[in-house]
């Protein structure tokens with residue numbers, strides 16, 4: 001069977017993807033993963049033969065989806081890899097903006113070289129796959145796997161002696177090269193690409209712009225959990241900057257602030273007419289509460305159930321794993337009109 005590669009996405013659903021997919025009704029043939037992140041749920045859904053549409057506001061996540069979900073066959077071969085790592089590192093956008101901010105100057109120059117080489121690959125799929133792998137390499141080199149640390153802390157955690165004294169772990173992988181990590185993962189990513197004989201599509205937009213233009217049997221909602229560590233722009237915006245070679249702006253509708261969360265959920269739920277089943281992931285340590293979410297969902301359907309199970313998010317940088325109860329809200333949209341298009345077409349004939 002095909003295997004989801006090591007993506008390491010904060011808030012991912014890799015460990016519970018099977019459990020979530022097991023709840024899907026049998027008549028469902030298409031799924032829209034509206035906040036797809038590292039695509040763990042989309043990948044499991046693709047494996048099960050559904051047609052999958054993904055969306056995420058971050059560019060890097062679009063590339064993960066384009067490489068692993070929309071792409072059914074294209075992989076990186078030996079020549080592509082040679083091309084990516086050919087030439088001499090130079091002082092470009094990453095060097096100018098992020099030397100001694102997130103990486104050492106020499107490392108930034110390497111990133112500038114790799115970025116310009118990725119542009120020379122001969123297909124969009126290859127570029128996306130290269131970005132997904134370069135992301136993996138950048139994350140491996142970054143303490144705590146997120147770009148919300150300051151340089152002093154990064155230096156400290158990349159100091160292998162210090163790390164060993166303090167944590168009894170050298171974390172030597174932070175000091176391996178980007179190329180090392182890329183090569184270590186490339187086979188696994190290539191092998192994860194497969195054809196499920198469906199027209200899978202990856203989108204890259206604010207969900208509030210896109211939602212009314214996509215139609216599927218199921219919508220899966222896995223938004224940032226308000227009240228927990230959920231600043232996705234902070235975690236990964238740096239990789240978007242690398243991809244676009246410019247500083248990107250933080251995005252709105254980010255579910256960070258508690259004062260906006262209820263309004264955002266209410267607005268989101270009001271736009272889900274195109275989906276017969278709604279699946280929403282949330283947990284017991286986030287805001288709004290299960291009861292408040294139920295109240296909001298019940299405005300649109302009387303057919304709402306919540307199932308739950310234990311799920312621990314490993315938060316690197318925190319001493320203990322947080323104990324968490326994961327909720328899955330399952331809604332049957334009673335206002336959904338499956339045949340409206342067909343009825344219209346028949347009437348025309």
Ligand SMILES: C[S@@+](CC[C@H](N)C(=O)[O-])C[C@H]1O[C@@H](n2cnc3c(N)ncnc32)[C@H](O)[C@@H]1O
Pocket residue numbers: 009010011012013014034035036037038039040041055056057058061205206207208222223224225232252253254255
């Ligand atoms: C909890 S994560 C999804 C994790 C994913 N299910 C996985 O398994 O990897 C939430 C995602 O929502 C995205 N996001 C936040 N606000 C968004 C918005 N307004 N529109 C689209 N995506 C958004 C973030 O970039 C983040 O990737």
